[in-house]
Amino acid sequence: MQQEPKWRRRAEDRPDEVLDAALRLFASKGFAATKVEDIAQEAGISKGAIYRYFSSKDEIFESLVRRAVAPIAERASKIAETSREDPRIILKTLLTIAIVKLSDPEILAVPRLVLQEAGRFPELAETYRREVLDRGVAAIEKIVQRGIDEGIFRPVNARLAVRNVIGPLVAHLLLSQIFKFDAERIDSPQDFLESHFDLLINGLTPHTMEEG
Amino acid sequence: MQQEPKWRRRAEDRPDEVLDAALRLFASKGFAATKVEDIAQEAGISKGAIYRYFSSKDEIFESLVRRAVAPIAERASKIAETSREDPRIILKTLLTIAIVKLSDPEILAVPRLVLQEAGRFPELAETYRREVLDRGVAAIEKIVQRGIDEGIFRPVNARLAVRNVIGPLVAHLLLSQIFKFDAERIDSPQDFLESHFDLLINGLTPHTMEEG
Amino acid sequence: MQQEPKWRRRAEDRPDEVLDAALRLFASKGFAATKVEDIAQEAGISKGAIYRYFSSKDEIFESLVRRAVAPIAERASKIAETSREDPRIILKTLLTIAIVKLSDPEILAVPRLVLQEAGRFPELAETYRREVLDRGVAAIEKIVQRGIDEGIFRPVNARLAVRNVIGPLVAHLLLSQIFKFDAERIDSPQDFLESHFDLLINGLTPHTMEEG
Amino acid sequence: MQQEPKWRRRAEDRPDEVLDAALRLFASKGFAATKVEDIAQEAGISKGAIYRYFSSKDEIFESLVRRAVAPIAERASKIAETSREDPRIILKTLLTIAIVKLSDPEILAVPRLVLQEAGRFPELAETYRREVLDRGVAAIEKIVQRGIDEGIFRPVNARLAVRNVIGPLVAHLLLSQIFKFDAERIDSPQDFLESHFDLLINGLTPHTMEEG
DNA sequence: CATGAATGAGCATTCATTCAT
């Protein structure tokens, strides 16, 4: 669109392209096993050029995570207040979105990497926790709490119940995406989601006749 | 207990000491960021001595995992058949054992490492899946299925329900052990377990009056 | 002469410089006792730079030999057919060239190294044998055979006679170049050559009166 | 034969057994590639025991060579004076002995090793030259000179003619033993020896009609 | 600005030598 020389074509997109490339490689080979040169090649630029945008390999990783974290953090915060709908509907919507998104290995890659490299990048892990986990958990907690307040859910400990909301999802992803568990069977994400939601809501729902 | 009367300067259990040291370091810094020399130092021997027991750094990692996997695999298989008790009791017992064991960072370290390095050691990940996950999941599935057969649980998909049994536990461990989430709060493992079990069983229990 | 207009900090011939440096060092200290860092230093570059041109120390050695072998192999094959001159003249020419060339330690170094490292690099030894020895020996055999056919030489076994052509040369080189034999005396290569040629031709020449 | 405990059985032979073992290994893998532990194992003793007899790996090599050199040096010196026979007969005898001995890889190994490691052990190379080469060459030179003096050989330069005596032998050994040249053909050592001797003697013999 | 040649600290691994048993 511009009349600049060819090589400047998308100079402003470069950093993002580098991060995309790095993400792909980090996700498949891990941070340590990925060479800066590999990233450069994957991004279609030279090794030296990488250092125009990022001051170190570590910084690439950090930028990568922060870039992925930002929108999630924003969204997560809004969700809880935004809707006035039935908490069950909201939970199902959230879980659906989550499972769809996270079934994309490219998206799952970031939390996976944070998990992998938490030891080497404690600060990053902390950032992730603060920006993503704290907010995400708080959002879900709020929804559950509203359900309790509205009498739709039983008076459980909302904060702890969050683990029952996200846990099965996490387990499903670990098993299917990382350990290739059940690779041959035909448990679609939808099947899982139905099952999870059914058990979750049934678990949260107050019933006239509770047994000790 | 000794197999050979041959002497050892100080050990027969050197290999185990090396694995213990390696586990500590791998767990805190990751495989790649841990130097063989660090392991040696942590184990109180010299770099060269490591290679008397293990032929490579990779082999240390693999031995580490296999050593941890073996007993778990055995136990997991037995659990399902062993008991004829109320499936709810069994599940609670299992979850209690699991959370107690896995709250020990030294024990959590192995699955965590497998998760971390699955990309670099696909074979090991597969071994772990086969030996630990397949069996563990099968054991739980069997218990749930028995509960269903005995009318104690609703007729859910037992295979998928397994994720609801282990997922919250996984989520709890990730949050608390790895992301130091809730570090300041006082959610004891017991609190979590009560909450999880309550929701889980309530979710699995058939109620006279189900609402759409 | 340049193949690509791409720039090089200082070279295009770095690989050759590395091989030259390696040759000098391998020749004087042997393959095993030569450190890659030594080669780098001798070549005036850094250790790491070596690996831009050669993937391993072994590869340096192999390249070294192959570089030296190629032109020899070519020449050797041509010699036998090229000339129609008196076989005695050809032999003398060949021996003269050989002794002049091989008296240069830099040139002698390669066959010497192949000899030294034949055990460690059997494949390389075989390559050398095939490319250099087979052809060289065949060329000389052909010349001797022609001399026999033309009645200039006695009807000896040409193949075995080759050893009498090259052997004294080999012995001379081993003694003088490697064992510093006769270092103080004044046997010039020319003196040796005259002596060798005289004995060789006299040995090959038919005489009217042979004595038992 | 003695009533000492088993392990002392042949304590005095140990050093020689170590040298035998070392020779076998050095010959097949080279000095650098042979581990002291390998030598110990091959000799049937422990690594530590090696150091009771030799203070270092280098010393093993040096002892090895010196042990082999001693008898050769002695014999070589005697040969020239000992016999009053026809120099041609003496030469043939010597060459026969030489080729028979040196066709045994175990015996060829020492000169081969000296050649290989001359760079790393210059002193040893010098010793070898002094003890073996100087004497051997002098012995042959003397025989040739006597032949000249007695009118059996032409008045050649005896010192240089030595190369024509031993050279073809050296060439034959290098080609056959080290480069596996002619492995498939059937040039027996005897065939070679006949050929060499025929050419050598014919070359040394004065003929009534010499041609320019 | 872009490039990729060059650097050199860093690390896994080997092995001659020592020495506690």
Place this chain on the structure above:
DNA sequence: GATGAATGAATGCTCATTCAT
């Protein structure tokens, strides 16, 4: 004396980072 566990210097190789072109 004999053993082999332990040591640690040595070395090949890698790769993040720099910088001449």
